[in-house]
Amino acid sequence: MAGSGKAHLRDEADTILRVEDLNVEFPAGRGRTVYAVSGISFDIAKGETLGLVGESGCGKSTTGKAILQLPRPTSGSVRVKGNDLAAMDPESMRQARTGVQMIFQDPISSLNPRRMIGDIVAEPLAVWGPHDEDKQWPIVANMLDAVGIDPDVARYKRSHEFSGGQCQRISIARALVMEPELIICDEPVSALDVSVQAQILNMLEDLKAQYGLTLVFIAHDLAVVKNISDRVAVMYLGKMCEISESNELYDNPAHPYTALLLGSIPVPDPMANIDDVLGDEGELPSPLAPPSGCRFRTRCPLADEMCARVEPQMRRVSDDHYVACHHPLVSADPVGDPSSEVTISL
Amino acid sequence: MTDVGTDSDRLTRAEHNEPLLEVIDLKTHFQVEGGIVKAVDGVSFTLDRGKTLGIVGESGSGKTVLSRSIMRLITAPNVITHGEVRYDGRDLVTKSSREMKAYWGVEMAMVFQDPMTSLNPVVKVGRQMTEHIRHHLGVSKSEARATAIELLKSVRIPEPEVRIDNYPHEMSGGMRQRVCIAIALACGPKMLFADEPTTALDVTVQHQILNLLRQQQKDRFMTMIMVTHDLGVVAGRTDEIAVMYAGKVVEKAPTNQLFADMRHPYTQALLWSIPKVSQPKHTRLNAIAGRPPDLISPPSGCSFSPRCPYAQEKCHIEEPPLTAGAAPGHQFACWYPVGSPENEAAWERNLAAGVPQTLAAAGKLTATEELLETINLADDTSDHEGAGA
Ligand SMILES: Nc1ncnc2c1ncn2[C@@H]1O[C@H](COP(=O)(O)OP(=O)(O)OP(=O)(O)O)[C@@H](O)[C@H]1O
Ligand SMILES: Nc1ncnc2c1ncn2[C@@H]1O[C@H](COP(=O)(O)OP(=O)(O)O)[C@@H](O)[C@H]1O
Ligand code: SF4
Numbered sequence: 114m115a116g117s118g119k120a121h122l123r124d125e126a127d128t129i130l131r132v133e134d135l136n137v138e139f140p141a142g143r144g145r146t147v148y149a150v151s152g153i154s155f156d157i158a159k160g161e162t163l164g165l166v167g168e169s170g171c172g173k174s175t176t177g178k179a180i181l182q183l184p185r186p187t188s189g190s191v192r193v194k195g196n197d198l199a200a201m202d203p204e205s206m207r208q209a210r211t212g213v214q215m216i217f218q219d220p221i222s223s224l225n226p227r228r229m230i231g232d233i234v235a236e237p238l239a240v241w242g243p244h245d246e247d248k249q250w251p252i253v254a255n256m257l258d259a260v261g262i263d264p265d266v267a268r269y270k271r272s273h274e275f276s277g278g279q280c281q282r283i284s285i286a287r288a289l290v291m292e293p294e295l296i297i298c299d300e301p302v303s304a305l306d307v308s309v310q311a312q313i314l315n316m317l318e319d320l321k322a323q324y325g326l327t328l329v330f331i332a333h334d335l336a337v338v339k340n341i342s343d344r345v346a347v348m349y350l351g352k353m354c355e356i357s358e359s360n361e362l363y364d365n366p367a368h369p370y371t372a373l374l375l376g377s378i379p380v381p382d383p384m385a386n387i388d389d390v391l392g393d394e395g396e397l398p399s400p401l402a403p404p405s406g407c408r409f410r411t412r413c414p415l416a417d418e419m420c421a422r423v424e425p426q427m428r429r430v431s432d433d434h435y436v437a438c439h440h441p442l443v444s445a446d447p448v449g450d451p452s453s454e455v456t457i458s459l
Numbered sequence: 460m461t462d463v464g465t466d467s468d469r470l471t472r473a474e475h476n477e478p479l480l481e482v483i484d485l486k487t488h489f490q491v492e493g494g495i496v497k498a499v500d501g502v503s504f505t506l507d508r509g510k511t512l513g514i515v516g517e518s519g520s521g522k523t524v525l526s527r528s529i530m531r532l533i534t535a536p537n538v539i540t541h542g543e544v545r546y547d548g549r550d551l552v553t554k555s556s557r558e559m560k561a562y563w564g565v566e567m568a569m570v571f572q573d574p575m576t577s578l579n580p581v582v583k584v585g586r587q588m589t590e591h592i593r594h595h596l597g598v599s600k601s602e603a604r605a606t607a608i609e610l611l612k613s614v615r616i617p618e619p620e621v622r623i624d625n626y627p628h629e630m631s632g633g634m635r636q637r638v639c640i641a642i643a644l645a646c647g648p649k650m651l652f653a654d655e656p657t658t659a660l661d662v663t664v665q666h667q668i669l670n671l672l673r674q675q676q677k678d679r680f681m682t683m684i685m686v687t688h689d690l691g692v693v694a695g696r697t698d699e700i701a702v703m704y705a706g707k708v709v710e711k712a713p714t715n716q717l718f719a720d721m722r723h724p725y726t727q728a729l730l731w732s733i734p735k736v737s738q739p740k741h742t743r744l745n746a747i748a749g750r751p752p753d754l755i756s757p758p759s760g761c762s763f764s765p766r767c768p769y770a771q772e773k774c775h776i777e778e779p780p781l782t783a784g785a786a787p788g789h790q791f792a793c794w795y796p797v798g799s800p801e802n803e804a805a806w807e808r809n810l811a812a813g814v815p816q817t818l819a820a821a822g823k824l825t826a827t828e829e830l831l832e833t834i835n836l837a838d839d840t841s842d843h844e845g846a847g848a
């Protein structure tokens with residue numbers, strides 16, 4: 114199985130989540146397969162925020178959902194504090210999953226319009242207890258308060274009576290009532306206006322400190338991701354290209370794709386240089402038939418014959434900075450043992 | 460064809476460098492059940508030939524309604540329009556839709572946010588292009604097809620001879636937006652409106668589309684209005700910027716001037732609230748307190764006053780007019796403009812008095828305290844922060 118190596122993984126004792134060789138495939142009709150996520154590995158330490166970035170369709174959401182086993186990945190392991198979710202029976206998995214919650218992009222449609230806010234936030238408690246409503250309300254009220262929603266005002270209202278930003282805060286409160294250790298945020302601010310986005314980002318930082326949360330933060334906005342993340346992983350077409358401590362990644366991108374992304378950011382400064390490359394809107398590779406070797410090679414200015422043949426493995430650039438590329442933009446360690454790690458991708 | 464002005468008349472205007480577009484006290488209001496939505500409420504500006512104006516603001520601030528009002532594309536039965544839109548010397552507001560047909564596509568064209576909504580999904584892109592070209596230019600089928608292929612080439616679609624027979628869904632989002640740009644350019648418009656042309660696209664594709672628009676604008680000497688909620692998109696790509704808040708232009712300046720010396724508190728707050736890649740991780744963001752205004756009953760006085768950290772008594776009562784500052788072309792509507800001694804005094808006064816949005820701007824509240832202090836749920840529970848822009 115083609116993989117991108119695991120040189121970047123840390124000692125499992127220091128992490129609360131460890132994902133290895135994750136593959137997610139979807140049937141696409143006529144016997145074809147969408148290779149949505151192909152052999153990625155990563156881990157997250159307690160209290161850390163890992164940002165996941167990449168273009169639309171690269172597999173960010175699929176990765177986030179696969180952690181929750183929604184659906185169960187095609188192969189690979191997802192270990193939460195050492196316990197492999199994929200190997201569990203459905204009931205133990207349901208139990209284990211309460212420690213992991215997810216927040217979605219569209220705040221309004223992720224809240225049931227017919228139910229009252231008090232009940233929506235209490236939903237996870239209704240399943241897992243306490244079942245006594247008198248015991249539930251103080252927990253719910255506390256969480257609404259923590260996200261800046263007045264609990265008494267909101268309790269009997271419905272979602273349409275709130276703005277997008279407020280709905281997002283309510284869905285964060287709902288995720289928090291189970292006291293999860295890990296929250297997967299899938300584009301939680303992408304649908305919000307810039308001023309509201311800043312409120313939510315600041316609030317997530319505060320909640321993280323207050324409740325000792327660990328976050329996976331999925332977004333396509335690179336400035337947002339840098340702001341909130343301790344480490345950032347860059348994905349391309351189902352593969353992980355580079356993973357690094359955030360400041361280092363933005364200062365010294367090692368993967369040509371990361372450099373392309375960073376060079377495309379519109380900077381709110383009229384003095385900033387804008388390259389005027391026009392580019393062709395060529396055929397983008399499809400996850401139905403990903404390119405051989407390095408999946409980025411069809412767009413990479415540095416691609417050579419080896420890139421078409423051999424899949425690049427993760428190699429160390431510096432402490433906490435790893436890249437999967439044959440010709441990284443900054444110098445990197447050689448791949449450990451080429452004969453065993455290099456795989457020829459189909 | 461209806462008259463868009465005689466050639467000699469227009470030539471003289473162009474020779475004398477008269478502005479291509481003059482908007483004078485334009486108001487676009489919508490009559491709705493709860494009252495009147497003042498989506499555009501008294502906007503005036505002029506735009507010179509060959510220049511690009513960026514219009515920025517949060518969603519709901521009236522950017523789309525403004526650009527569509529200028530093009531006379533708003534057909535809602537509940538619309539009430541006042542003011543003048545002078546395009547090359549002629550007022551468009553008084554023209555009938557039939558008369559406007561002589562302008563659409565030929566004089567002015569629009570590129571929209573979502574290419575899927577402006578393309579017909581069941582018709583090949585080639586036919587959508589050739590129909591448009593034949594309708595406006597009255598050429599033969601084969602000439603129109605040749606023109607369409609040329610246009611696809613100019614927007615850098617590879618193998619245009621093949622792509623012309625694609626359906627929209629057979630193309631990527633970026634490719635579809637290129638087709639929309641090609642259609643907009645087909646009849647050589649003098650003025651191009653781009654309403655969030657890249658908001659739905661990935662950052663790499665966005666970069667290329669913005670470059671393409673700029674190149675086409677230069678090559679064809681078009682005048683352009685670029686609407687966006689993203690200050691980054693307009694920073695390096697416009698000559699002037701107008702900042703909208705609650706249906707009004709609150710600040711307007713040449714682009715470099717605006718970024719070097721913002722005078723309106725809202726412009727400043729907008730720039731400060733966005734995370735920037737140049738900042739280290741975990742930089743605390745200066746969120747704007749509160750929420751966007753209700754356009755049916757906007758706050759009295761300055762519409763930014765409930766959220767403004769410098770707001771004084773006067774701001775809540777009297778609306779500040781858009782007035783010229785010292786720098787050429789710089790206008791702003793504020794009683795206590797940023798960078799003035801009055802502004803500093805207002806800040807100190809508010810800090811001492813413990814005004815919540817001032818404490819928040821000073822970083823003296825936590826994010827949730829800020830939310831609780833400054834948002835009064837009981838008063839206002841309608842949806843203004845909504846998605847998109
Ligand atoms: N249920 C499904 N069936 C078939 N294909 C799917 C399914 N879910 C996702 N895919 C495909 O898997 C790939 C990765 O999708 P995913 O939603 O993870 O992307 P993403 O990185 O989150 O993109 P975006 O930024 O647009 O949200 C895409 O090609 C997508 O079309
Ligand atoms: N046909 C309509 N009827 C009533 N209100 C409308 C109509 N079209 C737009 N509006 C309102 O006008 C305001 C400005 O909208 P718009 O110009 O689309 O904002 P944006 O700045 O996001 O482009 C919003 O409050 C919107 O809801
Ligand atoms: S491995 Fe080759 S094709 Fe892939 S990013 Fe590196 S240089 Fe480019």
Ligand code: SF4
Nearest residue numbers: 761764767774793794
């Ligand atoms: S200082 Fe007053 S006039 Fe100026 S933006 Fe603030 S509230 Fe409006």
Ligand SMILES: [Mg+2]
Nearest residue numbers: 173174175299
């Ligand atoms: Mg997604």
Ligand SMILES: [Mg+2]
Nearest residue numbers: 522523655848
């Ligand atoms: Mg709009």
